[in-house]
Amino acid sequence: MNLTSNQVEEMIERQLREAALSNFVNRAHSQFLDMQNEMFVEIVLDDATHLEEVEKIVRNTTQELKLQDIKLDSVVRALWEILDVSYVGPSRSADGGLRAASLYDVTLKSGNRQHHVAVDVFWGATEFLKQKRGLGKLTSKSKRDFQNEVVAKAVWSFVQHQLSQGGISYWNPVLHPRLEMNDAAMLFVFGQSTALNELWQAVSDSFEPPVVDSILGSLAASRKKIQNFDAVLPDLSNMLGGAYRKGATFSTSANELFQKLDRSEQELLKKYFYARVELLKTESPDLIRKFSKVFS
Secondary structure (H helix, E strand, O other), X not given: OOOOHHHHHHHHHHHHHHOOOHHHEOOOOOEEEEOOOOEEXXXXXXOHHHHHHHHHHHHHHHHHXXXXXXXXXXXXEEOOEEEEEEEEEEEEOOOOOEEEEEEEEEXXXXXXXXXXXXXXXXXXXXXXXXXXXXXXXXXXXXXXXXXXXXXXXXXXXXXXXXXXXXXXXXXXXXXXXXXXXXXXXXXXXXXXXXXXXXXXHXXXXXXXXXXXXXXXXXXXXXXXXXXXXXXXXXXXXXXXXXXXXXXXXXXXXXXXXXXXXXXXXXXXXXXXXXXXHHHHHHHOHHHHHHOHHHHO
């Protein structure tokens, strides 16, 4: 007996309705496909609380079809959102030994189910990000906390990318609750944050001599206070640009770029800006006196 993918979908859908699970299926992400010599089913749930129940239904269907010489490959997964990423401390191996990595805890949520994932960020990846973000220059007492926050944002993006994969390449955080983030993964994540990278570089360049003198002069002329990030933001537009690959374009409005960032990225950029302001106060007292009204 030959069945079509539509018939297989109807079989599974009927069982899901009988088990009162049909409403948890995200049909926009689910798929039922006829392959050359087999069928493929991907069922995506909005609530991971019911993963095991749906997996059992699909497993039983697979066995039932096997009796009819029909091969069914399947994926049952859930859509997860990230609630929080936090630094835990040095990473340790199963025997308790220290690893060359830092450990971050990621809290995931899918419907009514929460789940924790551990991400080991190797020191090489952390150093790469520190260099790219210019964090080595910061000397405030909260430097380490801020660095951990920057890395945590990268971990957030890394895990988000893993969760975005569907089909047979998907990552199951329940079965595989530990990830590793190496240099290559950090490089990939860094390359995805185009808007944040442009603005971050603009802030960095603004505090480099002799540019900072010009920036402060412009703020003084327009009577802006450097502690008012929103007021200073338009002035960062002059710092956008730089070396781009052939055919690439760059933004000309810092305000427009800033609006493309999510809230956590916006807050992180502001923190970096104010950290550079504090560093400038420490390293360049002559500039502070020269542009006292900007800093008052």
